[in-house]
Amino acid sequence: MESGPRGGSRPAEPGPCLSSQCGADQAASASVLSAAGAEPGSRTLAVAAVLPAGGCGERMGVPTPKQFCPVLERPLISYTLQALERACWIKDVVVVVTEENMQAMENIIQKYKHKSISLVEAGVTRHRSIFNGLRALADNRLNSKLSKPEVVIIHDAVRPFFDEDILLKVVTAAKEHGCSDYDLEFGTECLQLALKYCHIKAKLVEGSPDLWKVTYKRDLYAAESIIKERISQEICIVMDPKENEEHIGHLLEEILKTELNHVQVTSQALYNAGSDIQQINLEQCYNFVCVNVKTPDFRETQKLLSMLEESNFSLLYPIVVVSAHFLDFKLVSPSQKMESLMWIREFAKEMRKKNILLYGLLINHSQDEQKLQENLRQGAIIITALIKERNSALIGQLLVA
Ligand SMILES: Nc1ccn([C@@H]2O[C@H](COP(=O)(O)OP(=O)(O)OP(=O)(O)O)[C@@H](O)[C@H]2O)c(=O)n1
Ligand SMILES: O=P(O)(O)OC[C@@H](O)[C@@H](O)[C@@H](O)CO
Structure with a gap:
């Protein structure tokens, strides 16, 4: 963290936060930042961020620099940018990358629709990279869009987990604090450098445990597990309200709630294929179970898939869709149904390209209430595993409960 030169600010642009929270949070944060401002009239503080991303990740031991390593197929740095973009009050983000990775970084920005980002060439050490980023902000030499900030957040591109609170703190x-000898003695080398060369007073703020840095290969696995857990906290069951799908859907909902007592399970009806997905409040949910009871078997699944395809919800995270088919195995054997269900394999390949993981699940719709409960429980276990694992090797498979 460094103090930057004073200057004006341009309107904040929200990043690709799929959440509608951005607006409300922005207002709350803006008032905190205004309060922090020393100027009369509660002017909002001009804040920018520099992300050093010019390292080669030697300790990771893989050829790709760790900031570009895929986590659930999205480069790690994109998660860091996404987390920064939640703080809508950060006006500009300068990402510092090596010349050879400049194009790769441009592609990431374009693909994941990151906003307000400028690129600067890295230096041979982390501190030189940071210096280049700061200089670009101070000189305003990158392009006329960059505004001179009063405060610059310096955040390693390889620390993807943090929330807005810590940034605000x-x-x-x-803005507020003066120098603390203790912080300078026992803080990081950055604080020492700030004092030695810039005579800038610094304060050490305690971070949260999730601010850890991806350094070794095991950290990438940990990051992937954390992200998988975060996006598995909500399941939406989709069913047709007019058919007997509703009844079986609610039974499945109850059992999933019991199996996953910390996970929020909701149910939704899709009224017609053309309806806007936002209207049915499926935002921020990355897991769907479609209940198909009557023929044509895939009506609900197809409706949902076309809605998901139209939205960009799968841009940032892979979405799991489980197409659940209820058959009474006494009346219709799974093998009889197999042929019509084979479409799922081809369809799943298509969906995969859109980052939607489609799985099939056959549940024995037994007339015996106790057996049905048992089958639903087994189905719930399979659904849970599919959502938690997000295994792309299993897409298009028909699992049986
Ligand atoms: N010349 C450098 C070196 C590092 N960094 C960045 O500084 C952050 C933290 O540094 P570190 O974890 O040490 O990254 P690497 O230098 O890439 O890792 P290693 O030391 O294992 O090579 C990373 O985002 C890294 O990309 C940078 O911008 N420019
Ligand atoms: O080389 P290390 O992994 O110990 O740390 C790199 C640090 O310099 C860097 O992460 C800063 O954020 C610490 O101030």
Whole structure:
């Protein structure tokens, strides 16, 4: 964290936060930042961020620099940018990358629709990279769009987990606090450098445990597990309200709630294929179970898939769709149904290209209430595993409960 030169600010642009929270949070954060501002009239503080991303990740031991390593098929740095973009009050983000990775970084920005980003060439050490980023902000030489900030957040591109609160704390402290000898003695090398070369007073703010840095290969696995867990907290069951799908759908909902007592399970009806997905409040949900009871078997699944395809919900995270088919195995054997269900294999390949993981599940719709409960429980276990694992090797498979 460094204090930057004073200057104006341009309107904040929300990043690709799929959440509608951005607006409300922005207002709350803006008032905190205004309060932190020393100027009369509660002017909002001009804040920018520099992300050093010019390292080669030697300790990771893989040829790709760790900031570009895929986590659930999206480069790690994109998660860090996404987390920064939740703080809509950060006006500009300068990402510092090596010349050879400049194009790769441009592609990431374009693909994941990151906003307000400028690229600067890295230096041979982390501190030189940071210096290049700061200089670009100070000189305003990158392009006329960059505004001179009062506070600059410096955040390693390889620390993808943090929330807006810690950013606010650090920014507020940067504005408010003077030097603490203790922090300078026992803080990081950055604080020493700030004092030695810039005579800038610094304050150490305690971070949260999730601020850890991806350094070794095991950290990439940990990051992937954390992300998988975060996006598995909500399941939406989709069914047709007019058919007996509703009844079986609610039974499945109850059992999933019991199996996964910390996970939010909701149910939704899809009224017609053309309806806007936002209207049915499926935002921020990355897991769907479609209940198909009557023929044509895939009506609900197809409706949902076309809605998901139209939306961009799968841009940032892979979406799991489980197409659940209820058959009474006494009346219709799974093998009889197999042929019509084979479409799922081809369809799943298509969906995969859109980052939607489609799985099939046959549940024995037994007339015996106790057996049905048992089958639903087994189905719930399979659904849970599919959602938690997000295994792309299993897409298009028909699992049986
Ligand atoms: N010349 C450098 C070196 C590092 N970094 C960045 O500084 C952050 C933290 O550094 P570190 O974890 O040490 O990254 P690497 O230098 O890539 O890793 P290693 O030391 O294992 O080579 C990373 O985002 C890294 O890309 C940078 O911008 N420029
Ligand atoms: O080389 P290490 O992994 O110990 O740390 C790199 C640090 O310099 C870097 O992460 C800064 O954020 C610490 O101030």
